[in-house]
Amino acid sequence: MSNRDNHNQIPLMSRVDGVGQWLAPLGLRALLAWEFFEAGREKLQGQNWFADLGDKFPLPFSLLGPNVNWTLATWMELIGSLALLVGLGTRYAAATLWVVTIVAIYAVHWPSDWSSLAELWQGYAISNEGYGNYKLPLIYLVMLLPLMLNGGGRFSLDHLIRTRRSSIVATTANTTAWGLVLFSIGATLSLLLPWAGGVLAIAGIALMTWSRRRASSAGRLVTA
Incomplete structure (x- = not known):
């Protein structure tokens, strides 16, 4: 063809x-x-x-x-x-x-x-x-x-x-990337709308923390 x-x-x-x-x-x-x-x-x-x-x-x-x-x-x-x-x-x-x-x-x-x-x-x-x-x-x-x-x-x-x-x-978006984006937008938005920005920032931190723990757990399973 x-x-x-x-x-x-x-x-x-x-x-x-x-x-x-x-x-x-x-x-x-x-x-x-x-x-x-x-x-x-x-x-x-x-x-x-x-x-x-x-x-x-x-x-x-x-x-x-x-x-x-x-x-x-x-x-x-x-x-x-x-x-x-x-x-x-x-x-x-x-x-x-x-x-x-x-x-x-x-x-x-x-x-x-x-x-x-x-x-x-x-x-x-x-x-x-x-x-x-x-x-x-x-x-x-x-x-x-x-x-x-x-x-x-x-x-x-x-x-x-x-x-x-x-x-x-x-490239594809992963949990860490989503967390970083949500945290960055939320941190700046909190100046104008504290509650909305705070929720986004906290959600971003939670996603990055969860992704890091998941990667750490996966690493321990591999080395076990």
Whole structure:
């Protein structure tokens, strides 16, 4: 059977998936790179207004002072956006911008006071009507998530470097990986929603602990 016949037997959606591995992450990277670069450039060329936020920054950023936080946010956005654009260290860049966005929501966009989920939901808006305006940064968080978990895709320097160094093998998620992801997301989310973030973080720790104990037990059985 020829290669062309083999190719024709591959389902169409599987071939579309192959195209998606090139284009889908590229679209996310390009859009996020533009948005964060614009934010970083505005800070670089503008005046530091972080001092007006007072003590609204979460730990450990509240210990750094407005000038240090301004410099950190500026260069994390500028460097992170360029890294996303070319797909170099995509997971690390996306994780860095995830933290920047979480801190921005906590300090600027999150409602200062809310007593119910209905009130909190009113802050899901672009403009602040007294209930916060976390809609846009929340969308950024959701867009960063697949880049954190899946990387920059095939149209990236990360992919080029991996293919040059070694062959890429298929991987599957295991319990430890799930635990690490849940813990990381929960730890940052706990700044905004302590109960929800705490549950995710505890679930992540439990999964990693269970996986480690299971591996240890399997090792003892092998050596017995």
